[in-house]
Amino acid sequence: MQVLLLIGRRIAATVPVLIAVALIAFVLLRISSGDPVAQLAGDNATPEAIAAIRARLGLDQPMIIQFLQWGWRVLHGDLGTSIVSGTPVLRLIGQHTAPTIAVSLMTMLVSVVIGVPLGVYAAWRRGGIVDQLTSVMTTAGFAVPTFAVGYVWIYLLSMQAGLFPVQGYVPLSGGVGRFLWHLTLPVLTLSFVYIALIARVSRTSLLEVMSDDYVRTARAKGLPERTVIFRHALRNAAVPIVSIIGIGVALLIGGVVITESIFNLPGLGRLTVDSVMARDYPVIQAVIIVFGGVYVLINLLIDLSYAAFDPRISLS
Amino acid sequence: MTEPVLTIKGLVVGRRDDPSGDPIVRGLDLTIGAGEIACIVGESGSGKSVTSFSVMGLLPDALTPRAGSIRLLGEELLGTDPEKVRKLRGSRMAMIFQEPMTALNPVMTIRAQLAEVIEFHGETPMSRSALDALILATLEDMLVRDPKRVMNSYPHQLSGGQRQRVMIAMALLLSPSLLIADEPTTALDVTTQKQILGLIKSLVERRNIGVLFITHDFGVVADIADQVVVMQRGEVVESGPAAKVLQSPEKAYTRLLIDSVPKGHASTNVPSELAAPVLDVRDVQMVYGRRSLFGAATTTHALKGASFTLNQGEILGVVGESGSGKSTLARCVARLATPTAGQILLMGRDISTAGQEELRLQRRYIQFVFQDPYRSLNPRLPVGRSLIEGAVNFGVPAEVARDKVRALLELVGMDAYIFDRLPHEFSGGQRQRICIARALVSEPQILIADESVSALDVTVQAQVLKLFADLRARLGLAMLFITHDLRVAAELCDRIMVMRHGEIVETGPTAEIMQHPQHDYTRALFAAAPGQERLRALATV
Structure with missing residues (x-):
């Protein structure tokens, strides 16, 4: 009950954040260069025609009025229609969600499944060969930009080895095997930096708790080393690891935009890029709100998970 | 004859990377039978903990046993498969x-x-x-x-x-047959310590286990030990039945350790009645409130109205267990915290609500010496630089401050040439002396010592207590001496104030508090101090 109350409060507290995000996005779009009306009207349009389109889209109103009108409609569940295609924004987003969710979830899954054990092993055998290799790899993971990693994978695994498709997306309905086969390279690309990040944080936080008194107690109890590490040390090291995974998910949004462009995946990242190119205001605004909402939701989940890992952190 | 629980013979432990270097433990022999408590006594660096970790097979990677044998119920532990030793841990030891x-x-x-x-x-x-x-x-x-x-x-x-x-x-x-207890009561309040010691003693009788008890405190030894091993720098100084070692120690070092245990002999110094009060604390209260962003506020009354005066040249002991409010009181008096109510008159001037700028000026009159000398000095700053910092902040030219600091270092028993050394080059006792010198730079009227000797070895503790008494005599300092240890307070202080649950329970001249404690709690505190009766009985023989 108390948890539900807390979740309710936290969600309520995010409303001002989302409004601020919306406002900033709204204003930035309108003060940056480029005019959707000019693009829409084409090169040969008369000034009258342009003004007519502008009025139809409501873009001739003062900015504050535009924002309030848009906000009012959003509150009623109406995200508007795309200026370019005339499709309702909600449907556009719906159409583009699946690939993004697939890439993001798979990336985080792969990163955690590889990154945490790698970090744990590196900490356990500190200074050993795995530790040193991990150190080199994590440095590389941070240093090499995502798009470069993507092209390296495409060159090696796709063009040279011919193991995976260069680009494209097959929905889940097209078969699980083909779905995963097409996702492999994007996920490998995007998870590269997250494996590095998670492995490094796992190693550091585990090393930090390994010298704690309760770890010594666990050894004095005669527990096997793996129990000492996984049951006693790792759970105490969990909070920073979970935090970094949370931050990772948030940063993932940026990575998704790039990865989707490289591998030509019809996801929200691509939708964003295309909309920005076309100055499709309603779509961009809606996507930003969606990303903001997801970000806030993930943060809430992370905070809730702290309490699950550490009983000293109370939810109230 | 039944097999002893633990037999250690000729144990030598040294550094793994330096096989020819000086060992940490050199040649320890010890036999513990069932139902017996053996104490290893020593100061920091004596090798007492290393010995216990050797038995458990839990030595840090850097250390390794070089020679000797450790047998648990006749079974050799050294050189045995670690997996086998692991299975013994938690079950047999x-x-x-x-x-x-x-x-x-x-x-x-x-x-x-x-x-x-x-x-x-x-x-x-x-x-x-x-x-x-x-x-x-x-x-x-x-x-x-x-x-x-x-x-x-x-x-x-x-x-x-x-x-x-x-x-x-x-x-x-x-x-298990063997229980190793590494300073198990050092971090506890005296009354709790007494209970835990009693528990261990009764368990030994009821369960017939052997106990290897590591301690630095001969008071504890006097209370529980059947046999004693005194260690110093890895070497066994003396060993034997506890009664014999306590009664007639053969070695000077053992005698020094026994004598260094504060016996609670009342300090004989009678403060002058004429001395002017430098500090007058009136009904100071401290309420900690915790408000979370959404939750209800919770409050803790850390101080429920404390009043006392401190005269020039007087040492007032503030004694209490954890949570008694003694440290909160000290922090309020020094205005490191702002009390929620009450007055603090520092030489007649109320500083209880003084602002930052005024406090900065007043602060030179009240200085603090903290508990942990290892963490109170900036590790990257030469000690001399740490010391002149305060004076220079108050506008003293660097050269003048330098000379003054050199003089102060000599006053606290350090050599002036240590000015450019870094803190890690000094022992705990030396660091505490440096911290005291640091506190004296601004020529304070009042020194607040918050558990300043608690983290020190007993022999060092005795020296620092002597230094405090000496400084009072030479500089006419007033001191607020905060401690959880009534014995220590009794040795140094003119008056003692006993605190509990944020309240002052009892105040009076030391001798009076010791001989006629009015409050049950004060009596309980005295009774809880380990080894008092036996040690005092020995001292009068």
């Missing part, structure tokens, strides 16, 4: 540690942490109800109050004494 606050895993329930021992050492799997019954029975045996609640608690929900009982329960769950 168990260990408890100094810090019950950190020795338990904070994210696991007590039940889970105890159940684990059975999980990995039990011969047959136990049903949940049988396991719970065993855990409850063991907790009860350790005189844990409300064992059902404790079993389902997390460590942070328990007090220090309860946690140490839980640790002992965990150690004795499978009825």
Whole structure:
């Protein structure tokens, strides 16, 4: 009950954040260069025609009025229609969600499944060969930009080895095997930096708790080393690891935009890029709100998970 | 004859990377029988803890046994397969540690942490109800109050004494033959210490276990030990039956350790009646409020109205256990915290609500010496630089400050040439002297010593206490001496103020407090100090 109350409060507290995000996005779009009306009207349009389109889209109103009108409609569940295609924004987003969710979830899954054990092993055998290799790899993971990693994978695994498709997306309905086969390279690309990040944080936080008194107690109890590490040390090291995974998910949004462009995946990242190119205001605004909402939701989940890992952190 | 529980012969432990270097432990012999408590006594660096970790097979990677033998119930432990030693840990030998606050895993329930021992050492799997019954029975045996609640608690929900009982329960769950206790009561309040010592003693009798007890305190030795090994810098100075070593120590070092235990002989210094009060504290209160963003506010009354005066040249002892409000009082007086109510008159001037700028000027009159000399000095700054910093902040030219600091270092018994050395080059006692010199730079009227000798070895403690007395005599300093140890306070202070639960329970001249304590709590504090009767009896022989 108390948890539900807390979740309710936290969600309520995010409303001002989302409004601020919306406002900033709204204003930035309108003060940056480029005019959707000019693009829409084409090169040969008369000034009258342009003004007519502008009025139809409501873009001739003062900015504050535009924002309030848009906000009012959003509150009623109406995200508007795309200026370019005339499709309702909600449907556009719906159409583009699946690939993004697939890439993001798979990336985080792969990163955690590889990154945490790698970090744990590196900490356990500190200074050993795995530790040193991990150190080199994590440095590389941070240093090499995502798009470069993507092209390296495409060159090696796709063009040279011919193991995976260069680009494209097959929905889940097209078969699980083909779905995963097409996702492999994007996920490998995007998870590269997250494996590095998670492995490094796992190693550091585990090393930090390994010298704690309760770890010594666990050894004095005669527990096997793996129990000492996984049951006693790792759970105490969990909070920073979970935090970094949370931050990772948030940063993932940026990575998704790039990865989707490289591998030509019809996801929200691509939708964003295309909309920005076309100055499709309603779509961009809606996507930003969606990303903001997801970000806030993930943060809430992370905070809730702290309490699950550490009983000293109370939810109230 | 039955097999002794533990036999150590000629144990030598040294650094792994320096096989020819000086060993940490050189040639230790010790035999502990069932139902016997053996104490290893020594100061920091004596090798006493290294010895206990050698037995458990838990030496840090950097150290390794070089020679000797350790037999548990006749079975050799040194050079044995580590996996075999691991299986003995927790089942045949168990260990408890100094810090019950950190020795338990904070994210696991007590039940889970105890159940684990059975999980990995039990011969047959136990049903949940049988396991719970065993855990409850063991907790009860350790005189844990409300064992059902404790079993389902997390460590942070328990007090220090309860946690140490839980640790002992965990150690004795499978009825091992040997219990190693590494300073198990050092971090506890005296009254709790007395209870835990009593518990260990009764367990030895009831369960017929052998105990290897590591301590620095001969008071504790006097209370519980059957035999004693005195160690210094890795070497055994003296060993034998406890009664013999206590009564007629053969070595000077042993005698020094015994004599250094504060016996609570009342200080004979009678403060002058004419001395002017430098500090007048009137009904100071401190309420800590915690308000979370959404939750209801919770408040803690750390100080419930404290009033006292401190005269020039007087040493006032503030004695109390953890949570008594003694440190809060000190922080309020020095205005490191702002009291919620009351007045603090520093030489007639109320500083209880003074602003930052005024405080900056007043602060030179009140200086602090903290508990941990290892953490009170900036490790990257030469000590001389740390010392002149304060004076230079108050506008003293650097050259003048330098000369003054050199003089002060000599006053506290250090050489002036240490000016450019870094803190890590000094021992704990030397660092505390430097900290005291630091406090004296601004020529304060009042020195607040907050547990300033608690972290020091007993012999060093005695020296620093002497330094405080000396400084008072030479500089006419007034001191607020805060300690949990009534014995230490009695040796140094003119007057003693006993605190409990944020209130002043009793105040009076030291001799009076000691001979005729008015309050039950004061009497309990005296009674709890380890080894008092025996040591005092010995001292008068």
